[in-house]
Amino acid sequence: MGLFGLYRERHTPLHRAPAWAKMLGLVLAAAWLAWCTVPAWSVASALVAIALLASTLPPLGPTLRGVVPVLVIAAATGAYQLWQGDARLAVDLAADFVSLICLSLAVTTSTPLDESMGLVSAAARPLRRWIPPEALALVFSLTIRALPELTRILAESRDAARSRGLDRSPRAMLIPAGVRTVGYALAVGDAITARGLADEAVSVSRRGPVRR
């Protein structure tokens, strides 16, 4: 499943906060982390980020599965800088990695995709003469939805190549994966059309949502 689809309904302060405020906070935090190079402040930021993530009461298993690979990258980056003799940069970089992933997860676990779609749609409204905002929001949610599917397709293609003894052949994995990805895209396109979402994205953008 990866880092997406982690949202759970809870009653925490971050769940109650509007999506735009959380997104704005995330952008400002990223800017602060890029600007601040004092290791003590970076570590403090990481601790705050971890606390914020914990405050959203995320599902433990899926969250850990998503966080661990990023922690490994953070540790490797820090270790490399340490080996280069720059302990300050090592701590700063590793702490910034942890901060960013925890803050991003705090937003993901406390914001339903529906709200994020609304935010994307609202943000795209000034561009509505060229791009239908609802269509852009749909593309946003489809992109997020497609990531775990593509990971699954790649894993299955790799297993199929292995089962044929073609472990070392990139072609044996990438060609079936490419074909299946196109097949998946066509199936999703059909499903979107069948659900009327494509018609809707264009018409809603032109008229605004229908009130019942």
Next chain:
Amino acid sequence: MIEFQDASVVAPGTTVRILEPTTLTLAERRVAIIGANGSGKSTLARLINGLVLPSTGSVTVDGRDTRRDAAAVRRSVGFLFTDPSAQLIMPTAAEDVALSLRRTVKGKGERASAALAALESIGLGDKGSVSVHALSGGQRQLLALAGVLAVGPSIIVADEPTTLLDLRWRAHVDALLAGLDQQVIEVTHDLDAASRADRVIVMESGSVAFDGKPRAAVAAYRRLMAGT
């Protein structure tokens, strides 16, 4: 009522006819479409909600042409696919049903309540916040059905909705489809399910090979498959 008037389909960019000119009127509450793989069953089903447009002739649903009035047709014809995974777009069950309701229900809270009600109506009331990846194949198919039913279509077209399911889930989905108020057009390889329909259409090589009552249609299909 669904009407095919000399509707044929040619594969895009070729001269290969996937569906020969077909004239049919489907007014029965339960219609099953059976036939060999590649016989044109799914094409016939996809014509009903405009997923496929006829190369010649026309298809109308309650008087609306699928070519000229595609959006309105799709609002009244829900479509259930064989593999629900491609049909589910949002991360959680409730969010996915809510997505279907975005056009008609503006309020977020109202939409969430309507989505939950739709999930409860098909027995997934406790799965609202569950990731769609964590659902079983049968539950995903039910969720896809909930997303379709949430917008209140008058017709459901189901393209082999139970092919990927085990026996228990197959029976469950069959029972749910049988209990719907809507007209249901089901493409199936399950001859038991076809036998419960009011009318069965047997497809062969892009044409209607038999059209009639289930018992006679299933017998005709068996003869076709036996090559006699």
